[in-house]
Amino acid sequence: MIERLLAVGALAAVLVYLASAWALPLGTAARPGAGFYPLAVGVFGAVTVLAWLGLTLRRPGPGAPGAVIVKDARGRVLATAGLLMGFCLALPWTGYPVAALLFTALLLRGLGAGNIAALSIGLLSALASYYGFGTLLGVPLPRGVLLD
Amino acid sequence: MGPLEGLAYGFAVALQPTNLFACFLGVLIGTIVGILPGIGPVGAMALLLPSTLSLQPATALIMLAGIYYGSMYGGSTTSILVNVPGEASSVVTALDGYQMTRRGRAGAALSVAAVGSFVAGSVGVLGIVLAVSWLADQALRFGPPEYFALALAGLLLLSRLSGGSVIHAFVMVAIGLALGTVGMEPISAVRRFTFGSTQLSQGVELVPVIMGLYGVAEVMLIAESGLRKANIVSVRLRELLPTREEWRRSSWPIARGSVVGFVTGLIPGPASVLATFISYTLERKVSKTPERFGKGAIEGVAGPEAANNGATAGAMVPLLSLGIPFSPATAILLGALVITGIQPGPLLISQRPEVFWGVVASMYLGNFILLVLNLPLVGLFVSVLRLPQHVLATLVLLLCLVGAYSLNNSQLDLWVLVGFGVFGYALRKLAIDPSPLVVALVLGPLMEKSLRQALFMERGNVLALLGRPITLALLLLGVAAIAAPPLIRWWRRSRPPHPALSSTGGEGN
Numbered sequence: 278m279i280e281r282l283l284a285v286g287a288l289a290a291v292l293v294y295l296a297s298a299w300a301l302p303l304g305t306a307a308r309p310g311a312g313f314y315p316l317a318v319g320v321f322g323a324v325t326v327l328a329w330l331g332l333t334l335r336r337p338g339p340g341a342p343g344a345v346i347v348k349d350a351r352g353r354v355l356a357t358a359g360l361l362m363g364f365c366l367a368l369p370w371t372g373y374p375v376a377a378l379l380f381t382a383l384l385l386r387g388l389g390a391g392n393i394a395a396l397s398i399g400l401l402s403a404l405a406s407y408y409g410f411g412t413l414l415g416v417p418l419p420r421g422v423l424l425d
Numbered sequence: 426m427g428p429l430e431g432l433a434y435g436f437a438v439a440l441q442p443t444n445l446f447a448c449f450l451g452v453l454i455g456t457i458v459g460i461l462p463g464i465g466p467v468g469a470m471a472l473l474l475p476s477t478l479s480l481q482p483a484t485a486l487i488m489l490a491g492i493y494y495g496s497m498y499g500g501s502t503t504s505i506l507v508n509v510p511g512e513a514s515s516v517v518t519a520l521d522g523y524q525m526t527r528r529g530r531a532g533a534a535l536s537v538a539a540v541g542s543f544v545a546g547s548v549g550v551l552g553i554v555l556a557v558s559w560l561a562d563q564a565l566r567f568g569p570p571e572y573f574a575l576a577l578a579g580l581l582l583l584s585r586l587s588g589g590s591v592i593h594a595f596v597m598v599a600i601g602l603a604l605g606t607v608g609m610e611p612i613s614a615v616r617r618f619t620f621g622s623t624q625l626s627q628g629v630e631l632v633p634v635i636m637g638l639y640g641v642a643e644v645m646l647i648a649e650s651g652l653r654k655a656n657i658v659s660v661r662l663r664e665l666l667p668t669r670e671e672w673r674r675s676s677w678p679i680a681r682g683s684v685v686g687f688v689t690g691l692i693p694g695p696a697s698v699l700a701t702f703i704s705y706t707l708e709r710k711v712s713k714t715p716e717r718f719g720k721g722a723i724e725g726v727a728g729p730e731a732a733n734n735g736a737t738a739g740a741m742v743p744l745l746s747l748g749i750p751f752s753p754a755t756a757i758l759l760g761a762l763v764i765t766g767i768q769p770g771p772l773l774i775s776q777r778p779e780v781f782w783g784v785v786a787s788m789y790l791g792n793f794i795l796l797v798l799n800l801p802l803v804g805l806f807v808s809v810l811r812l813p814q815h816v817l818a819t820l821v822l823l824l825c826l827v828g829a830y831s832l833n834n835s836q837l838d839l840w841v842l843v844g845f846g847v848f849g850y851a852l853r854k855l856a857i858d859p860s861p862l863v864v865a866l867v868l869g870p871l872m873e874k875s876l877r878q879a880l881f882m883e884r885g886n887v888l889a890l891l892g893r894p895i896t897l898a899l900l901l902l903g904v905a906a907i908a909a910p911p912l913i914r915w916w917r918r919s920r921p922p923h924p925a926l927s928s929t930g931g932e933g934n
Contacts, residue, residue, distance in 0.1 A: 280855050287596065294603055297618055306885030311615035314873040315606045322599035328592050350649040354850070357648045357822075361641070361843045364826055369836065377827070381819050388648060388815035402820055406827050414476060416831040 284330040291326050295319035356387040372421020373411070377403035426778060428554045435782030439790050444487050444783060447480070451488040452791045455495020456799060459515070460503050460809050461817065466496035468640035470757040471632045472824055474764070475831045482765035483783040489761050490784055491791045493754050494546065494737045497697065498795045499806065501538045501730050506531055506807055514697035514733040517705045521718065521725030528721050533667035535803055537675045537723055538730040539796050545683035545731035546792030549738020552687045553745065553785050557774070560746035564771035567747075567895070569878035574896040576868045576875070578903030579743075579751050583693040583861050585906045597861040604629045604862075605869020612877065624837040631760050631866060633829040633842040635753060638859045640825045641846025644818045646853055665800055667723070675727035678708050682731030689732070690739020693751035695860065697736040704732035738788065745781060746771060749871070753863040760867075 298319045304310025360380055367376045382399030386392065411418045426434065438444060458469040470489050477485035500515030505522035518538065525534040567575070584594035607618045608628030619625040667675070682704040689700035708728040709718045718725050741758075743749050748769030750756040762769045767777055774781045799806065829842040852859050883889040891897050 279851060283851060283855070287600075291599070291603075294618070298606075301615065301617060302613075306880060306887070308885075309877045309880055311610040311613055311617060314876060315603070315617060318599065318602045318606060318869075322596075322603055325592060325595040325599050329596050332590070332592055347649070353648045354645055357645050358843075358847055358850075361822070361826070361846065365836065365839045365843055368830075368839070373827070377823060380826070381823055384819045384822065385815060388818065390813075390815055398816060398819070402823055406823055410827050410831055414479075414831065416475075416827075417834055418827070418830070 281330075281333040284326065284333050287326045288323075288330055291319060291322040295323060353387060357384065360384050360387070368419055370422055373418035374403050374407050375421060377406060426774075426782075428558055431558075431774070431778065431782045432554060432786060434778060435784075435786030436790075438483055438779045438783035439487065439787040443481070444484050444787060445790070447484045447488040448491050448787045448791045449794055451491020452495035452498075452795050452798070455492040455497075456499035456502075456795065456806055457809055458492065459496035459499020459501075460806055461499075465639055465643060466493050467635060467753045467757065468643065468821075468825075469496070470754060471635040472640065472828045474632050474757060474761060475828050477761060478764060480765075482762065482767050482777070483780045485761050485765060486758060486780060486784050487787040487791075489758055490741070490788060493758070494734060494788065494791060495795060497733045497737055498539065498542055498799055500733075501542070501726075502535065502799070502803060502806060503810065505534045505538065505726070506803075507810065514701050514736075516698075517701040517729040518726055520705070521720070521722050524719070524721035525723065525726065530671075530721065530723075532665040533671050534723065534726050536665045536667050536800060537671065537679075537727045539800055541675065541679040541682060541727045541731035542734040543792045543796040544679050545686055545733075545735040546738060546795075547789060548683040549687050549690075549735050550785055550789045550792075552735075553738055553741055553788075556691075556742045557746040557781075557785075560742065561771040561774055564747050567771070568893075569875040569882065570890045570893050570896045571899070572749075573872055573875035573879055574890075574899035574903075575747065576749060576872045578899040578906075579693040579749065580861065580865055580868060581903035582906045583751060583864055585910070586692065586695065586699065589856060589858055591907060593855075593857045594861045597857065597859060598865040601862040601865025601867075602869045602872070604634070604866050606873070611870070611874060622837070624833075624835055627833070629841060629866070630832055630838055631756065631863070632832055633838045634845050634866060635757065635863055636825045636829055637842045637845025637847075638849035638852070638863065639753070640821060641842060642849030642853055642859075644822050644825075645846065645850040647814055647818045665803075671723050674723050678704070678724040678728035679731045681707060681711075682728035683735045685728075686732035686735020687739040690736035691742055693743075693864070695858070696740050696752060697733040700732035700736040701729035704728040734792070741784075741788075744769065745773060745784075748773070750867055751864060753860050756863055756867040 295316070298312050298315035301312025301315060302310035303312045303316065360383055364376050364380045367379065371379070378399050380399075381402050382395045385395035385398055390398070407418060410416045439448065454469060454473070455466060458466055470492050473489065473492065477488060480488070497514060501518045501522065504515040504519035506526055508519050508523040508526075522534045522538070525531060580598050584591055584598055605628075607625060608616070609626050610617055616626055682700075685704050685707060686697075686700040689703060690696040692699075705718075705725055705728060708722075708724045709715045712718065712722070712724060714722075737754075740752050740755050743751055744755045744758055748759070748771070750759045759769055762780075767773070767780060825842060825846075826839060829838045830836075832838055849859055879890055880887070891900070
């Protein structure tokens with residue numbers, strides 16, 4: 278089922294890609310334009326994705342062994358993905374130290390660590406990485422709307 | 426500069442304190458990464474790439490290469506001691522290595538693995554020196570059609586060898602090639618597939634894609650599988666010495682594994698993994714007592730361990746001589762070269778000898794450091810496994826996030842990381858190898874440039890491109906890689922059964 282969904286998603290993406298490539302200047306065979314190569318890639322992509330979709334439609338069941346996420350583990354996987362997205366959304370507003378603290382503490386808690394351990398490891402790792410990347414390597418990590 | 430002179434110059438570069446420290450740090454990180462089932466050498470190299478931006482090109486490459494081959498050492502340690510292969514290339518080692526541990530011969534297995542890796546690394550350095558010098562000379566005759574054909578043949582070979590179905594591999598190649606077209610087009614500066622985003626004009630960064638596909642996806646798998654505790658075996662220093670019989674049994678497998686590994690490393694695809702399987706099968710075939718394999722045969726450790734290190738050396742050849750990477754790990758090394766302003770390719774040896782010879786010599790030094798460091802400190806390295814997995818997974822994710830952001834200080838790179846992390850996780854669940862995507866992403870721009878230049882040169886005559894012998898040979902090789910296996914299967918099926926076999930009920934009965 279996951280594979281079939283991925284194949285349908287890939288087909289939609291390849292159609293958008295082909296339409297966008299078609300709108301680019303194609304040029305001639307002797308002087309290929311900016312759209313020449315993307316169009317070739319798009320056609321190759323469309324053929325392979327259609328073959329993939331055909332393969333998934335012909336095959337019954339979930340596909341590869343282990344393709345199904347165990348019920349008990351779904352929460353942990355979704356929490357990890359959700360927290361990653363949450364970090365990206367929160368970073369410009371809360372700044373790096375707060376976003377990193379929230380991310381690590383909540384993820385550790387979600388993966389089974391105790392409250393105190395999650396909070397202390399979260400705090401330590403947020404500060405250490407802020408110091409390492411922000412101060413030592415000079416990366417301008419966002420400080421958030423409050424500190425800015 | 427001749428090979429010997431070049432190697433001597435390379436040692437002078439690699440022995441400079443900064444480079445020696447970078448080599449030490451690289452192999453140390455590589456060992457730890459190899460021990461830990463999780464981030465892997467590709468993820469670790471991608472993670473550390475931003476921190477090498479301020480380093481000299483040779484230093485950066487020495488460190489990243491150290492992570493690459495150092496991880497092969499680390500992976501074998503956990504395979505032997507706890508039956509947990511840190512890397513895919515160590516899976517075969519676990520078959521006999523762990524059986525040796527159960528029989529109380531863990532120390533001997535570790536020693537033979539380390540010596541085998543060192544020998545293979547040394548043979549690999551020699552192979553690089555000979556192969557790269559020759560190939561770089563040949564490559565000077567390459568024009569755009571040859572480069573296009575080489576990249577295309579590489580992708581086709583990779584699709585055949587990456588494991589799983591060819592259709593899956595082709596889909597990955599198509600995604601990689603399509604991603605490579607995003608951004609400002611190099612010839613007429615037309616913006617393609619940017620959807621109005623200024624950040625996308627620079628194209629899709631390789632590093633967040635790799636970090637997502639390998640680092641984030643692996644951590645999500647760890648999160649799914651829950652927490653596991655390894656049963657760690659302690660090894661004393663005096664137990665490390667193999668017996669004379671064990672040395673005797675290991676010497677030829679090490680020699681064969683070194684050569685098999687190096688040659689396999691030249692082929693696009695999961696060279697290290699492939700090399701270990703080939704070496705293991707070969708050793709079982711040549712053995713007079715194949716029934717011992719899988720029950721603690723030291724040849725089953727010696728051969729594959731030499732092979733996986735030999736393969737890492739072999740994989741450096743196309744990168745250093747042609748500037749073309751055929752694996753995700755060498756794609757990162759190429760990325761490091763490009764970021765530091767170096768144009769990889771056949772002129773690298775003559776234009777930047779300190780980089781080429783420095784890296785080659787550092788591989789020999791790195792293998793020596795690994796040999797000296799790893800055996801006495803094996804207990805310390807294995808204790809890394811005692812670190813709770815949930816803490817490790819969380820820290821790896823945080824490093825991925827901050828590492829991806831620090832590349833361009835861009836929020837877009839973070840979203841690319843997360844998007845490809847989730848995508849990579851789905852691919853792992855479906856047993857689809859993402860490496861064709863990564864290699865296609867790297868080779869895509871080169872293929873487009875070469876194809877357009879080639880068509881321009883031949884005034885749009887595609888058939889004229891096939892008139893060039895190297896181009897034709899490379900294209901035929903690529904097509905044969907895809908078409909030959911199904912054709913052979915079809916031919917075997919269509920052959921009438923052998924009368925002797927058919928009368929006894931057919932083969933295998």
